[in-house]
Amino acid sequence: MPESVDDAMADLAMVFHWGPMEMDDMELAELMAWRERARLRYEPKPSPKPRK
Numbered sequence: 001m002p003e004s005v006d007d008a009m010a011d012l013a014m015v016f017h018w019g020p021m022e023m024d025d026m027e028l029a030e031l032m033a034w035r036e037r038a039r040l041r042y043e044p045k046p047s048p049k050p051r052k
Contacts, residue, residue, distance in 0.1 A: 001032075008035040015042050 002008040008031055012018050015038035023031060 002035065005031065008032060011035050011038050011042075014038075 002011065005028070009020065009023050012023060012031075012034055013020075016034075026034070
């Protein structure tokens with residue numbers, strides 16, 4: 001969870017290239033849902049375990 005709404009908006013700007021105008025009308029729950037989508041897209045997927 002981001003520390004502030006500004007952090008969540010910064011994450012969305014970085015991942016989706018949205019400006020403040022695209023996010024200003026969002027309710028907090030919607031903003032956090034989009035932020036979670038951004039997190040899932042940005043974080044690297046775990047590497048599969050090597051076979052022995």
